Amino acid sequence: MSTTPTGTITGTHEQTVTRLLQRQILPVDRDTDVFPLYVDLEDAVLDTDRHDVGGSKAAKDLNNAAIRQSTSTGRKLHPDQIRSRTELRLEPAQLLSFGTYFNAFPASYWRRHTIVSDVELTVRLSGAGSVVTVYKSMARGHAQRVESAVVEGEAGTFTFALPLKPFVDGGWYWYDVVAGDHGAVVEGAEWNAQVPADRAEHGTADICITTMNRPDFCAKLLTQLGEDDVLAPYLDTVMVMEQGKDLVADSEFFPHAEEVLGDRLRVLVQGNLGGSGGYARGQLESVRKGTATYALMMDDDVVCEPEGVIRAVTFGDLAKRPTIVGGHMFNIYNRSQLHSFGEIVQPWRFWWQTRLDGYSQWDFGARNLRSARWLHKRADVDFNGWFMCLIPRVVLEEVGLSLPVFIKWDDSEFGLRAKQAGYPTVSFPGAAVWHVPWTDKNDGVDWQSYFHQRNRFIAALLHSPYERGGRMVRESFNHQVKHLASLQYSTAELRHLALEDVLRGPHALHGELGTKLGEINAFRKQFTDAQLIEDRDDLPPVRRKKPPKKGKSDIEIPGRLSTLVAAGLAPLRQLRPVREMSRQYPEAELPAMDSGWFNLVKYDSAVVSMNDGSSVALYQRDPAHYRDLMKRTVEIHRRFHREWPELARQYREALGEITSPEAWEKTFAPWTEQRDGDE
Structure with missing residues (x-):
């Protein structure tokens, strides 16, 4: 040769470069x-x-x-x-x-x-x-x-x-x-x-960034993408889906971002349709434009390693079949710490998690790549988070756009849908961003708990291999009881509302995409555990009639036997009358790290701090509310167990329609028609 x-x-065979x-x-x-x-x-x-x-x-x-x-x-x-x-x-x-x-x-x-x-x-x-x-x-x-x-x-x-x-x-x-x-x-x-x-020729990517009220962070990211000369040939269009009131265009850093990106930058203003609505808009624009090989989903609050975008595109170009290429997430506050090396959806529980033989929150500054055996086995995944995820345009054209679910499970459901259609996802080492870690958020009990519950059930109805969703219904019931016993009534109510909305069927999703968040926030304001207070002194001091038994503190994590005993006794405590003093004074003050259910079940009232450290909330036991919601919890979970096969059929038959470009075009019409009119 x-x-x-x-x-x-x-040579005698095909030419190579x-x-x-x-x-x-x-x-x-x-x-x-x-x-x-x-x-x-x-x-x-x-x-x-x-x-x-x-x-x-x-x-x-x-x-x-x-x-x-x-x-x-x-x-x-x-x-x-x-x-x-x-x-x-x-x-x-x-x-x-x-x-x-x-x-x-x-x-x-x-x-x-x-x-x-x-x-x-x-x-x-x-x-x-x-x-x-x-x-x-x-x-x-x-x-x-x-x-x-x-x-x-x-x-x-x-x-x-x-x-x-x-x-x-x-x-x-x-x-x-x-x-x-x-x-x-x-x-x-x-x-x-x-x-x-x-x-020989490399592909190009449309970068799709959904932003809401993070103007400086987003503008700095745009600048980072635009200033890298090596990355420039790989960029087709950088699209910012602006869904907030604090606009990226008003940031002091935006003029420079606009200068370095030039005509490659597009800012698309629309209502707050969540991450799924923002990314779906970018996906739709990329598919309709048809000039880029890939659409790359990227969060607005990340610091990017530009070389990772190039590597993801190169890997996608040389893949055997169209392949989704995801990046990894590092902790923006502890920059050598990796969130996860690869994630799966556990089919029986239907919950996302780090693969079973891997570790989350891994610090390369403490133990290097060459010292960790588990990092050398290839991590095969079901999906990659959309904080950085490269999707071939041909995949979007065949399997559809994002599920219209506002936030949560849109990325994981898409990965499962693509996998079912024969398109794998690879979480690719060497492609990464730095992002605020999930552990610093409180999304399991705040307004996001609605979307966690509803969208997880929708994804399971669409993709669970088990006739009745495996452990889904039983685990949901157990979690409801846990939240009730923990005095987290707003969370339990939101999760119940989520299940009611799932039962309404798939065709309601697009219509409520822009309104559901407002309804949720208005609904949860009536519960004291959802009313966040920045100054702890705005609440009464801790007082209780009896001191803790034997002076025990609430910072100990119970063993397995103690946990089982606490779980068995928790519902029985709801039969007791509320201690009168607990209506005027909280009985305890618990930091977020010590506010596990096994501690909260001991009290009739408690001041609990939030995970981000910015506020506290007052939790108060309400036996009548507990009994009412427990009754509804039993009824709705029985219904899900009974109706799961039919519900799954409805959602699976509607999937192609509700994720189609045509369905999303109708949802975006109020903003796209306005834009066209302005032009």
Whole structure:
């Protein structure tokens, strides 16, 4: 075979071209908090293989605790060692690894989902006597040395041919560098592959950002996307679906964002239709426009790694079939902490979760990629959150747009729908954003609890493989009892309302998309547990007639037996009259972290703080309300158990219609017609 001047390889078979898959990158802003995601100065301290741990629960618990323990020694890279976006200087004799989240090569994902069978790593290194060594890992995490090279003169360019065949279950490639006596500079590195000539050109993406009252955050994100010259050719249109009162166009940072994006930026103003309404508008505009290969969903309150967008597009271009390519989420407040490496919908419970052999809230600054076995097994997923998710336009054209559910479950339902149609989702390492973590929110008990309950049931009716939704109905009943026993009446009422709305059928969803939030907020104001108070002193002090039994505090987490006893006694407490003093004074004050149901069930009233630390609420026991709602809870769950098969049929038959571009066009008509009239 011969190489033409343009880099095209010709032979007896089809022509191929060289395609860049991934390049070495370093932090844009030299933020030391994110260094562990790009370069690693720590040793690899591999945890124990789970097959050696065995099946004992005690042994598993002990091993899980050990896996979470930090192995970091605190070694730091000086910011001045970063010379550019792609170039890094090493001190004399310094050793560091590029086996990191952003610079290791996720070989098993390329092996499983793309047409690529072999890659070439090229490293440009200067510094006499410096050494570059290539390693690979297998699915069980152990590393193997592949090849090394030494700089003989002042500098050298080294190329390594690396097959993807051994990575069927998992594994990475990466390279380590040891500087010579006078230091070294890693000038750059690229991972390339030979691909068919018809895959030579990269695709483009419409970025779809839904925003509401985060003007500065959104404008800064737009600026970040527009300022990256390497990303620019991959962008078709950046669409902002403006659904708030504080407009992104009024931000002091917006003029610069508008300048750097130019005519690629479109701001589409519409009513508050939630995340699903915002993203569906972007999806619809992208499909109708038809000029971009992909539509990329992205939250407005994120910090983006622009290279991740390029990698997602490149991976999608070379996938065997149209594939949804999602990014990962890092904690914007603890920037080396990963939310989840891959999520599934557990079919029996029908609840989203980190895959069973993975960990959430993983801190790469405490334990690096090379030390964590579980990160080397490929994580196969059911969906990817729309904080960053690249969807091929052809998938949207075939399976439809977002489900009209305002917020919650729109992304996971879409992933399940696409999977059923033969289009997989890949949560792709090396593509990521930094986002406010879910753990800092209180969406399980506030107004969002309505959408959690309603949309989870809708998604289960659409996709559960079990005749009556598996554990769904029983678990929902148990949660209702828990909220009632915890004095969270507003939450229980909203969840009940959600179930009533599910029973109304799928065709009501579009009509109430713009009104349901207002109805929910007005409805819940009547309950004291939903009335948030910023100043704790606006509520009475804690007083109680009797002190806590034996002086026990409420910060202990009960054991299994104590939990079962508390659960059994909780409903019986509702038969007791309310203590008179509890109507005037709260009996306890509980921080959010200690406000589990097993503590709340002890009181007739309590002041409880919210997860975000900004306010408190007064919880008060109401036996009459408890009995009324408990009766309704029993009745509606019996009805769901009885009617599930018929409901599932109704929702599944209507799915194609309610997610169609035509249905969404009617929903958007008040704003699109107004825009057309203005033009």
